[in-house]
Amino acid sequence: MSVSAYVGGLGLLGPGLPNWPDTAAILSGVRPYQPATTVLPLPTILPAAERRRIGRVVKLTLAVALEATSQTGENPAGLASVFSSSGADGQNCHELCQALSLPGREISPTRFANSVHNAASGYWSIATGATPQSNVLCAFDASFCAGLLEALTQVAVDRIPVLLVAYDSEYPQPLHAKRPVPDVFGVAMVLTPQRRESSLARLEAALTGASHDRLTDPALEALRSAIPAARSLPLLRLLATRSCGAAILEYLDVSRMEVQVEPCT
Amino acid sequence: MPARHAALGHLRDGLRVNPLLLKKFTATSCIGVGVAATLDSLLEQRSGLSRCAFETVDIDTHIGEVAGVDGERLPANLQKFNCRNNRLAELALRQDGFFEAVEQAAQRWGRARVGVFLGTSTAGILQTELAYRERDSVSGALPANFEYASTHNSFSVADYIRQRCRLEGPAAAVSCACASSAKVFGSARRMIEAGLIDAAVVGGVDSLCLTTLYGFHSLQLSSPVPCRPFDVARDGISIGEAAAFALLERVPQNLAGDSVLLLGIGESSDAYHMSAPHPEGLGARRAMQAALAAAQLEPGDIDYINLHGTGTPSNDRSESQAVTSLFGPTTPCSSTKGATGHTLGAAGALEAVISSLGIQHGLMPGGVHTTRIDPTLTAHYIRDNRRGPLSHVLSNSFGFGGTNCSLIFGRAG
Numbered sequence: 244m245s246v247s248a249y250v251g252g253l254g255l256l257g258p259g260l261p262n263w264p265d266t267a268a269i270l271s272g273v274r275p276y277q278p279a280t281t282v283l284p285l286p287t288i289l290p291a292a293e294r295r296r297i298g299r300v301v302k303l304t305l306a307v308a309l310e311a312t313s314q315t316g317e318n319p320a321g322l323a324s325v326f327s328s329s330g331a332d333g334q335n336c337h338e339l340c341q342a343l344s345l346p347g348r349e350i351s352p353t354r355f356a357n358s359v360h361n362a363a364s365g366y367w368s369i370a371t372g373a374t375p376q377s378n379v380l381c382a383f384d385a386s387f388c389a390g391l392l393e394a395l396t397q398v399a400v401d402r403i404p405v406l407l408v409a410y411d412s413e414y415p416q417p418l419h420a421k422r423p424v425p426d427v428f429g430v431a432m433v434l435t436p437q438r439r440e441s442s443l444a445r446l447e448a449a450l451t452g453a454s455h456d457r458l459t460d461p462a463l464e465a466l467r468s469a470i471p472a473a474r475s476l477p478l479l480r481l482l483a484t485r486s487c488g489a490a491i492l493e494y495l496d497v498s499r500m501e502v503q504v505e506p507c508t
Numbered sequence: 509m510p511a512r513h514a515a516l517g518h519l520r521d522g523l524r525v526n527p528l529l530l531k532k533f534t535a536t537s538c539i540g541v542g543v544a545a546t547l548d549s550l551l552e553q554r555s556g557l558s559r560c561a562f563e564t565v566d567i568d569t570h571i572g573e574v575a576g577v578d579g580e581r582l583p584a585n586l587q588k589f590n591c592r593n594n595r596l597a598e599l600a601l602r603q604d605g606f607f608e609a610v611e612q613a614a615q616r617w618g619r620a621r622v623g624v625f626l627g628t629s630t631a632g633i634l635q636t637e638l639a640y641r642e643r644d645s646v647s648g649a650l651p652a653n654f655e656y657a658s659t660h661n662s663f664s665v666a667d668y669i670r671q672r673c674r675l676e677g678p679a680a681a682v683s684c685a686c687a688s689s690a691k692v693f694g695s696a697r698r699m700i701e702a703g704l705i706d707a708a709v710v711g712g713v714d715s716l717c718l719t720t721l722y723g724f725h726s727l728q729l730s731s732p733v734p735c736r737p738f739d740v741a742r743d744g745i746s747i748g749e750a751a752a753f754a755l756l757e758r759v760p761q762n763l764a765g766d767s768v769l770l771l772g773i774g775e776s777s778d779a780y781h782m783s784a785p786h787p788e789g790l791g792a793r794r795a796m797q798a799a800l801a802a803a804q805l806e807p808g809d810i811d812y813i814n815l816h817g818t819g820t821p822s823n824d825r826s827e828s829q830a831v832t833s834l835f836g837p838t839t840p841c842s843s844t845k846g847a848t849g850h851t852l853g854a855a856g857a858l859e860a861v862i863s864s865l866g867i868q869h870g871l872m873p874g875g876v877h878t879t880r881i882d883p884t885l886t887a888h889y890i891r892d893n894r895r896g897p898l899s900h901v902l903s904n905s906f907g908f909g910g911t912n913c914s915l916i917f918g919r920a921g
Contacts, residue, residue: 244702244703244704246702246704296782320779327680329661329663330661331662331683336633336636339719339723340633340636340637340640340719341640343637343640343718343719343722344637344640344641344643348566348718348722349726350719350722350723350726351726352723352726352727352783355719355722355723355724355726355727356727356782356783356908357782358719358723359629359683359684359685359907359908359909360629360662360683360684360685361683361684361685361907361908361909361911362782362908362909364684364777364909364911365777365782365908365909365910365911366782366909368777368778368779368909368910369779369780369781369782369910371779372779373777373779374776374777374778374779374791374794375775375776375777376694376775376776376777377684377775377777377911378682378684378691378694378695378775379682379683379684379911380680380681380682380683380695381661381662381663381680381681381683382663382666382679382680382681383657383661383663383664383667385663385679385680386663389678389679389680392678392699392704393680393695393698395702396695396698396699396701396702396704397698399702400697400698400701400702401698416648416649417640417643417648417649417650418636418650418656420649420650421650421654421656422656422657422661450620450678450704495676495678495679497620497676498620498676
């Protein structure tokens with residue numbers, strides 16, 4: 244069995260990958276990949292009071308989600324969304340665990356409110372006024388495919404456009420040693436049940452036992468295997484090159500996800 | 509089966525959903541291990557809340573702690589999952605023949621055709637909190653035996669259940685704060701509807717930890733006394749822990765009369781505030797409306813509402829407004845959190861099981877600990893148990909981030 248949708252706008256931000264057009268140029272070989280620390284923009288879309296409270300992952304997810312939705316002419320307020328992340332806000336989690344290990348155990352109420360896995364989804368809906376459903380998932384290293392599958396079933400079954408945001412962030416030490424995600428990485432895409440003018444390609448996904456794709460550039464391959472959300476890169480490569488084909492993405496230990504890509508010409 | 513339940517039409521405009529069968533369900537919380545003990549406590553209006561003596565916590569509050577969790581042993585091959593959250597999951601999994609029912613489903617449909625979607629807000633974070641106390645005094649490193657993936661990570665409980673039950677279908681943890689294990693029903697429904705799976709283990713598992721006990725305390729949202737939802741003197745939540753599961757399948761041709769069906773689900777976002785509900789409960793109202801539309805039911809068809817009803821002044825006020833604006837002031841409703849405590853990411857699934865027990869046994873559980881209902885709350889809050897047949901029950905779950913989910917359950921016959 245498979246599920247399908249049209250993919251429209253794309254947003255991307257990661258180490259050495261400042262936006263989708265530059266990432267597309269790198270993934271299609273037009274430009275070499277040069278790893279660099281991710282630079283996060285300050286989100287002006289949030290009211291000042293909210294802006295003071297946010298951490299790195301909210302800046303990251305707002306940036307990629309706005310990049311994706313700006314390309315489709317979609318009003319973000321009307322979009323259902325799926326957010327998927329392995330660890331959400333690593334820095335915030337560390338600060339809470341640290342404070343709880345000290346005498347007094349004084350923790351910041353804002354840090355606690357921001358510690359929920361759905362904080363990024365909450366800030367997105369506050370920033371854009373989006374009131375439709377937002378589901379928030381975690382599947383450890385399989386988080387990108389879990390999010391993609393959830394979003395595709397929303398599109399295919401409920402026949403609604405859905406914004407998918409998959410992202411991860413780094414933990415500081417000492418958690419970093421146990422979960423060495425090196426930097427933040429986020430990818431966003433708008434998935435729709437019908438083809439639109441802004442549609443880039445039709446996606447059709449199914450689970451498979453075949454082995455997963457790797458990237459030929461060693462630095463990009465290192466990125467793909469180091470950050471769960473970057474497991475999307477083989478799919479993004481097909482979208483960047485406007486190629487017809489299949490990307491086989493790492494999913495759970497027992498299965499991979501095969502995504503057929505058919506560009507809209 | 510009433511005609512409207514049998515109408516297995518396709519979704520139109522994302523509104524209508526096909527019913528699903530709760531083939532099996534179970535719950536473990538401070539009011540009971542398994543459904544028989546849970547039902548007994550509900551019938552006797554017994555609360556499981558007690559003064560907090562958990563771990564080294566020094567907060568003046570009441571909690572709903574499940575006895576015997578730390579005595580649970582995980583199978584030898586799954587020891588890396590050992591943490592309070594997965595021990596609680598294991599304890600609950602073995603009740604009421606649930607594990608056996610999952611095995612039957614796996615054999616009937618195939619292991620890759622059974623999915624796992626479990627809600628949690630904090631998973632095994634307690635393990636990390638403890639590990640931070642044992643950091644190496646020189647290097648600051650966490651202890652060598654600390655397992656991040658299988659205890660701390662939100663997926664750990666879903667991964668534990670899928671490995672424990674040897675399931676190979678799609679799997680994810682849903683982590684939408686206190687709406688998590690209501691929203692899992694939506695993920696499972698779409699996977700089944702899309703034909704990707706034939707059955708799903710859904711539910712929620714959340715266990716006591718310092719993050720939530722000190723976190724809600726820092727927000728001044730936890731009560732020093734057992735929580736009193738809808739009481740005029742309500743002053744916050746009592747944190748509980750629970751594990752609750754349901755096995756979902758498509759509705760077969762022949763059904764036992766006391767079978768419980770998931771008839772509708774509605775989800776929405778407040779787009780208002782990270783830790784406070786919309787003051788008029790607009791998001792909550794939209795979720796309930798969407799659930800009614802999905803089930804093709806009118807507000808008058810709902811016999812009882814199991815409220816989110818946390819016992820904070822603002823949550824109960826906004827939920828009461830939302831309920832009254834949609835159902836008027838006569839539909840009986842109550843919160844069972846005075847009995848169980850607020851089990852956070854497990855609350856949606858626990859209250860789905862309580863709603864299902866209510867349907868099977870004709871019980872609207874009265875809200876315990878509430879002595880004087882706030883006269884400014886217009887929803888029809890019941891403090892005493894009511895007995896009688898229930899056709900449709902709506903259950904609300906709302907969470908931080910402004911995430912809302914309403915479920916509607918009904919009798920098969």
